[in-house]
Structures are given as C-alpha cells and as structure tokens.
Amino acid sequence: MKSPTLQDRLQELPRSLASPSPDRRPLLADAPNPWLRALPYAVAAILVVTLLPIDIVVLTGSYGLDGYPAAVLSLAQTVPLLLAVRRPLPAWWIIAAATAATAAVTVGSPAGAGPWPWPAATLVGYLFLLAALALRESGQALLAVWLVTAFGTVGAAAAFEQRAGGAPAVAVVLGGATLLLGWSLRGRGEARRRLAEQEQISEAERGLRTLLEERTRIARELHDVVAHHMSVITVQADSAPYRLTGLPPEAAAEFATIAAAARSSLGEMRRLLGVLRSEQHGDPDRTPQPGVRDLGGLVETVAQAGVSAELTVGAEVEALLPLPDAVDLSVYRIVQEALANVVRHAPGAAAWISLAAEDGALRITVVNAAADGVVGGGGGGGGAAVEAAEGTGHGLVGMRERVRLLDGRLDTGALPEGGFRVAAVLPVTAPGESTP
Structure with missing residues (x-):
C-alpha cells in the first residue's frame, strides 16, 4: 500500500476540521481523582463568568461598540467554552467565527484602544480552547487549527498593519505553544496508559505461563508413575500363559491383546514425555520419584x-x-x-x-x-x-x-x-x- 504523500496530507487538513473526535466524554474523564474529572468544567465555568463581563466592558468602553453587539459577540466568544469540555472542535468553530467578526467590527477603533485583532480577554479564552483541542483532537486537526489561526491573524495584521501592532505575533506563538504542550502531555498520558495495560497483560501472561510450566512438570512426574503401572500390566499379561497352566486359547489371545495395548500405550506416553521435556532437560531424569x-x-x-x-x-x-x-x-x-x-x-x-x-x-x-x-x-x-x-x-x-x-x-x-x-x-x- 502506497504511503500518503505530503500533498495528500495537506489535502486531509481541511477535512480534519470537519471531523471532530467521536469521543464525547468530558476532558480528563479517565482521571483517577474526582476533582481532576471536575476540573475542566470548573475552569470553563470560571472563564465564562470572568471573561464575559470583562469582554463586554472592553468592547463597549475601549473599542466603541454598542452594548447589544458587544454582548452578542462576547457571549459567542465565551459561552462555547463550556461546550469545549466535551466537543472542543465544534466550540472552536463558534469561537473562531465570533473572534473574526469581532476583529472586523473593531478594526476602525483607535490604535490605543487595545490589542487587535486579539483583545486580551478573547485571547485568554482562546488559549483554553486550544488546550481542550490538544487533549481531544487528532494531530492533523491541531495543525489545521493552528494554520487557520496563524494565517488569519497574520493576514489581518498585514492588511491593517498600523492597527495590529505586535499582538498578532504574540497570539500565534502562544497558540502554537499551547497546542504543542497539550499534545505532548496527551501523548505522554496515552503512553503511560498503554504501558499500564501492557503490564497487566504481561502479568496475566506470566501467571498463565507459570501455570502451564507447573502442569507440564506434574505431567512429566506422573508419566513415571503411570509408566510403572503400565509396565507391570505388560509383564503380567505377557507372562500369564506361562504362569497359568491350562488356559484356553481365547484367554491366551486376550492376554496377548492386553499386553499389546499396554505396550502401545506406554510408547505413546513416552512420545508425549519427549514433547513435554524442554531442551534444557535433554536427558531423561531416571531418579526414582520421591515420596x-x-x-x-x-x-x-x-x-x-x-x-x-x-x-x-x-x-x-x-x-x-x-x-x-x-x-x-x-x-x-x-x-x-x-x-x-x-x-x-x-x-x-x-x-x-x-x-x-x-x-x-x-x-x-x-x-x-x-x-x-x-x-x-x-x-x-x-x-x-x-x-x-x-x-x-x-x-x-x-x-x-x-x-x-x-x-x-x-x-x-x-x-x-x-x-x-x-x-x-x-x-x-x-x-x-x-x-x-
């Protein structure tokens, strides 16, 4: 099968943005402690409660927006953070669109009004969103998100250079660092989880191997016990016509059949013992079994x-x-x-x-x-x-x-x-x- 080329991988990037992870559990759902499982919800709720009023005040007071548009844009940029706990990629679509709309309506604000196109409150919420994405989505989706963020930010800064200042570079660098750090932590967590699973499997396999080794040892020992009895049966059946006088021919033939069956069984047991003995026990142990x-x-x-x-x-x-x-x-x-x-x-x-x-x-x-x-x-x-x-x-x-x-x-x-x-x-x- 032909490995995908660079062009194929680049073509997959847009599709990755339309294919969120099928896992809809909350972030950190596998954490051992209840407080860790509740942490994403707590952080998202604190951010929404804190950033929503700050964003409205900044958009109305510093950027000159009316109250209603400022409230709508602020809600669109903060409330989806709660959705990001379970579905970070759909939340990203909402917040990215709201951030682009905010940048479009505030581009005419004075240069001293605040950083553009990333107000401080918007950037804080966006970084949390990127962290949620890094913990849930695929590497292709993360790369696509960062490219969209970087190209959108750099393009806006290039088109309105005097208004942008140094804020775009900070947003791009912080966003990339957040995605990289979150993805690294996620990979480390998955590696530790797989290692723990492999250790459990190895422990079970060791226990099964121990059991099989002991059963093989018992089978080798019992072979000696059974072989002794089979040998006695063979000797007695072979010698019966000579020890017992006056046996009818049918009885002598029966003893011969018994002796042949015993010899055959003994041969089969010896072949089985050859399979059971490991290479390190090449020579059979002829020491009598203890008691x-x-x-x-x-x-x-x-x-x-x-x-x-x-x-x-x-x-x-x-x-x-x-x-x-x-x-x-x-x-x-x-x-x-x-x-x-x-x-x-x-x-x-x-x-x-x-x-x-x-x-x-x-x-x-x-x-x-x-x-x-x-x-x-x-x-x-x-x-x-x-x-x-x-x-x-x-x-x-x-x-x-x-x-x-x-x-x-x-x-x-x-x-x-x-x-x-x-x-x-x-x-x-x-x-x-x-x-x-």
Whole structure:
C-alpha cells in the first residue's frame, strides 16, 4: 500500500476540521481523582463568568461598540467554552467565527484602544480552547487549527498593519505553544496508559505461563508413575500363559491383546514425555520419584539453609503406607514447595510439618513462624528456586495444581501472630481408583 504523500496530507487538513473526535466524554474523564474529572468544567465555568463581563466592558468602553453587539459577540466568544469540555472542535468553530467578526467590527477603533485583532480577554479564552483541542483532537486537526489561526491573524495584521501592532505575533506563538504542550502531555498520558495495560497483560501472561510450566512438570512426574503401572500390566499379561497352566486359547489371545495395548500405550506416553521435556532437560531424569519416606531427608536439606523444621508423621499414616504413587509424590512436592517458600520469604524461621490420616484422606500441614523483620511468613509464590529446598519456584500455583489433580483441598493464609500456614487434604484413593 502506497504511503500518503505530503500533498495528500495537506489535502486531509481541511477535512480534519470537519471531523471532530467521536469521543464525547468530558476532558480528563479517565482521571483517577474526582476533582481532576471536575476540573475542566470548573475552569470553563470560571472563564465564562470572568471573561464575559470583562469582554463586554472592553468592547463597549475601549473599542466603541454598542452594548447589544458587544454582548452578542462576547457571549459567542465565551459561552462555547463550556461546550469545549466535551466537543472542543465544534466550540472552536463558534469561537473562531465570533473572534473574526469581532476583529472586523473593531478594526476602525483607535490604535490605543487595545490589542487587535486579539483583545486580551478573547485571547485568554482562546488559549483554553486550544488546550481542550490538544487533549481531544487528532494531530492533523491541531495543525489545521493552528494554520487557520496563524494565517488569519497574520493576514489581518498585514492588511491593517498600523492597527495590529505586535499582538498578532504574540497570539500565534502562544497558540502554537499551547497546542504543542497539550499534545505532548496527551501523548505522554496515552503512553503511560498503554504501558499500564501492557503490564497487566504481561502479568496475566506470566501467571498463565507459570501455570502451564507447573502442569507440564506434574505431567512429566506422573508419566513415571503411570509408566510403572503400565509396565507391570505388560509383564503380567505377557507372562500369564506361562504362569497359568491350562488356559484356553481365547484367554491366551486376550492376554496377548492386553499386553499389546499396554505396550502401545506406554510408547505413546513416552512420545508425549519427549514433547513435554524442554531442551534444557535433554536427558531423561531416571531418579526414582520421591515420596513420604523421603521427607526426612528434605527436612535435613532445608536445615542447611537455616530453616529449623520438625516433621511429625502420625501412626495412622504409617499404617497406610505405601500410599498410591500419585498421592505419595504430591505429598512430597507440597511439603517441598511450602518449605522452599519459608526459605525464600522467612529465612531463619522455624517450621513444623505434620501428616495425619482421617476419613480415608491424608492431611498435610506446614506452619512456619515469622522470621525477624519478616511479616506474614513464607506465603508468596514466585522468585528463583532455592538451592536448599529445590522447589519449582511456582509455590502456591504448584500446590493448587497437585491438589486439584487428586480432587483434594488446599487452604493457605497468614497467621494472626505472624507466619504462614499451608494445609492440604488429599484423598488416599484417587478418583476412579480402588484402595489397594
């Protein structure tokens, strides 16, 4: 697509004066403070109340106009300032026409009567109007307004040089400066607003990425759990005809079908795991997945980071061991993340971990005291992974995902006396399974 030329842009200028902004909200409508939103109305009202009588007095007393024409022109130059709060470009058309008419009827006034073609009161109101335009209209419209103002003022000064004096140059310079300053402030405000919106979007994307990373990690870990069971099924189905004598051919064929299906499923899971593993984890981790029996080692590890942790495992939990693999792994990871948060956010604080079983569910509770100078304990989630307790760095996000996976419950929050509490309840039997 061909970019517009200078001639095309110049042809657009007149059309921009006939196309006001579709935004009809008051100026500063997005300001956070109510007094800022009311400021344009207040300034416009003060200008109208102040400039209207001054303009009438100046036009009648200094420029020699009769009372009725002076009042009509003064009203046309001041009252539209109220309209400028919402529709500055239509207000400009009215005030510009009234200013031109005033200049035409006062051109014969004595040179000492006052500045011409811009009486002082008219210029003050016009500058407010230009500021309103700069905050609302497009750059093309602002350029067109300034060109009309400059050419009209310079043309009148050139035609009536003896009457004009130095007032036209002041009006043109002040008008251009007002438009430029207002346009710059508007651009800065829009840039800050867009930056704030982008920060919100980035924060949401970071949260989603964290969630997806944690789900991918859980999927990789659960692959090992499921793959173990699928391998057992494959071996048992393959060896059944040799272990069980007298099997009918139909049963042997059924076992062969089961073994083939299990091998196929295991292969699909391995291919899925290859997709889930990132490039930085090129070699598969063949370390056995940790569980409840490894919590003692985890407590010793975080002690090296300055966190004194005490582990209590109820006798009823010992009776349930071994737990289902998914539950066993999730218990370890939840405790690991909770202790990693203590190391990050409450270094040096004491922590207590307790495991209890009740009503077919396992209750995990991790409580930490508030460290010196740390308010609220270790409740936050993000940050870099802590060497002493190698969590995922996703904190509460990872805990919630693991609890959701097992149809459990998670309760976290700061304690009134300081510190933080993490409590999770996991069904010992995952949904759809039977107790082993």
